[in-house]
Amino acid sequence: MSRDSTGAFVDYLTADVKRAGGALSFLHRDRLCWWSRLWLWLAECITVYGIGFAVHVWLQRDERFIDQKPPSETRFENGTRTNIAESSAEGVRFVDGRKIESRRSPLR
Incomplete structure (x- = not known):
């Protein structure tokens, strides 16, 4: 539940719809799918540890490894x-x- 501009409570049909600044805002469920979360995780690994680490971890599921060069x-x-x-x-x-x-x- 949230309040509208007059202070009254607003009950939405689903939790995916919110009112922000007087306009309706919709949550897009495709942002929550598994491949989107995986891509965000890989992007974070690349940013923090480098591409070699992300590829190394990604390929572990196939029992193939690419190690970073010393x-x-x-x-x-x-x-x-x-x-x-x-x-x-x-x-x-x-x-x-x-x-x-x-x-x-x-x-x-």
Whole structure:
């Protein structure tokens, strides 16, 4: 129940209709559906934690995971990423799965 401009109580047929400033206001039930709530939750996760976290949590239901890259990851000037694994014993580097032989410095 609410009051109108004269102070009298107003009884609406449903709880979805309210009077605000003399005009009727309707609650749209599509804002309350499950996919809308899910989208709002994902948007909040992206805002707070980043897109990698939201995708990681979203894909857990299919038991597939996408982890965020560590902050110490190498980045090129154009922003692309690369996965570099180096074995100092063999002097071999792997860049994006390709084996690259490195020459040892004579000072080592």
